Each structure stands twice: as structure tokens, then as C-alpha cells.
Amino acid sequence: MQEEVEMKNRLKVLRAERNWSQAELAGRLDVSRQAVNAIETGKYDPSLPLAFRIGRLFDMPIEEIFDDEQDGE
Amino acid sequence: MTSKTVSEGDTRWGEARAAERAARKKRRRIALASISIGLMVGLPFALGVIDGVVGNPRSAPPRQIAYASAIAILIIGAFVTWRNWRETDEMQRQLAIRTWAVIGLTSFALHPIFAIVSDLLGRTEMQNDAWLGSTAIGIAFYLTRRVRS
Numbered sequence: 001m002q003e004e005v006e007m008k009n010r011l012k013v014l015r016a017e018r019n020w021s022q023a024e025l026a027g028r029l030d031v032s033r034q035a036v037n038a039i040e041t042g043k044y045d046p047s048l049p050l051a052f053r054i055g056r057l058f059d060m061p062i063e064e065i066f067d068d069e070q071d072g073e
Numbered sequence: 074m075t076s077k078t079v080s081e082g083d084t085r086w087g088e089a090r091a092a093e094r095a096a097r098k099k100r101r102r103i104a105l106a107s108i109s110i111g112l113m114v115g116l117p118f119a120l121g122v123i124d125g126v127v128g129n130p131r132s133a134p135p136r137q138i139a140y141a142s143a144i145a146i147l148i149i150g151a152f153v154t155w156r157n158w159r160e161t162d163e164m165q166r167q168l169a170i171r172t173w174a175v176i177g178l179t180s181f182a183l184h185p186i187f188a189i190v191s192d193l194l195g196r197t198e199m200q201n202d203a204w205l206g207s208t209a210i211g212i213a214f215y216l217t218r219r220v221r222s
Binding site for chain 1: 091092161162163164165167219221222
């Protein structure tokens with residue numbers, strides 16, 4: 001049986017490095033501030049299109065932003 | 074032709090304007106919802122109070138008016154839902170879908186349970202309680218998720 005994988009991400013760090021507020025990042029991604037907060041705290045996993053948008057915004061590949069904690073396996 | 078020089082401090086004027094517009098829109102929506110709810114709930118309540126004071130309850134309105142009102146409410150509800158759906162993001166849409174799923178599932182489960190209970194208790198109106206119960210559970214689910222996010 002497939003177990004649920006918890007996703008971690010570096011969104012909060014990347015946002016802080018650019019001095020952006022959650023609202024500002026939300027505006028750039030065209031989502032709500034609540035969505036940014038939920039992604040940062042791991043309560044919501046973004047869809048693939050949104051993950052690509054996040055990757056493009058920070059000019060990084062998705063796997064450098066999101067981590068499914070299975071790299072070591 | 075005139076040109077506007079934007080200083081460093083003004084670099085977020087666009088965001089400020091967008092935030093102001095969003096706040097205005099929100100205020101307008103709250104006012105509209107308050108007026109609608111006030112009319113839908115307050116007007117019948119006020120008429121009931123007047124009838125009580127006068128001691129002469131008026132007869133029920135014709136069924137056609139009730140049907141027309143129900144259809145109008147359904148159309149307005151569908152339009153508002155469609156507009157909200159278009160303006161929300163994927164997380165809010167997922168929450169909406171899950172909330173409707175919770176309402177549907179609880180209604181599906183509660184309806185036969187309440188039917189049996191109402192038979193045992195000799196009451197006939199309990200199916201409506203199943204509808205109310207599922208709606209209450211759905212709203213509680215939505216609010217809990219909304220606060221947690």
C-alpha cells in the first residue's frame with residue numbers, strides 16, 4: 001500500500017531572501033495569501049502548474065524548492 | 074504629452090491601488106450580502122411581529138410567489154457561486170469541493186439514519202434535520218479548514 005508522503009519546501013526561505021511578504025508573493029503567483037501560507041506551512045501541496053509557476057518565479061527547478069523527503073532512499 | 078516621474082517610495086503604488094480596489098470590492102460584497110440577508114430574513118420576521126402585534130395574521134402568499142422567489146434565489150446563488158469560483162485560487166477551490174463532498178456524504182449517511190430514527194420515535198419531519206445536520210457539518214468543516222490554513 002502506498003504511504004502518504006509529506007512534502008517539505010523552501011518557499012518561506014526563498015521569499016524571505018527577496019524580502020517579499022506573503023501577500024506580495026501571492027500577487028506574483030496569482031493565488032491568495034492563504035494559499036501561500038498553507039504551502040509554506042506544508043498544509044497544502046500545490047498543483048503541478050502552480051509548482052512550475054513557483055519554479056519559474058524563483059528561477060529554480062521544482063525539485064530544488066519542493067522535497068518529498070525520499071532523496072535518501 | 075506629460076510624463077509622471079515615479080520615485081523609489083512610489084514603486085508599490087500599483088500594489089497599493091490593487092489592495093485598495095480589493096478592499097472596496099470586499100466592502101461592497103459584505104454590504105450586498107447584509108442587505109440580501111436582511112431582506113430575506115428581516116422582512117418576514119418584521120411582518121410576523123406586526124401580525125402578532127395587530128393580532129390578525131395575514132394569509133399565506135400565493136404558491137406562485139413562493140416558487141418565483143425560490144427560483145430567483147437559486148439563480149442568484151448559482152451566479153454568485155460561479156463568480157466566486159472564477160475568482161478563487163486552486164486551494165480555495167479544493168476546499169470548496171471537499172466541503173461539498175462532506176455535505177453530500179453526511180447527507181447520504183444521515184438521511185436513512187434519520188428516517189429510521191423518525192420511524193422509531195413516531196416523527197415524520199426528521200429528514201429535514203438530516204439536511205440541516207449535513208449543512209452544519211459542512212460549514213464546520215469549511216471554517217475549521219479555513220482557520221487552520
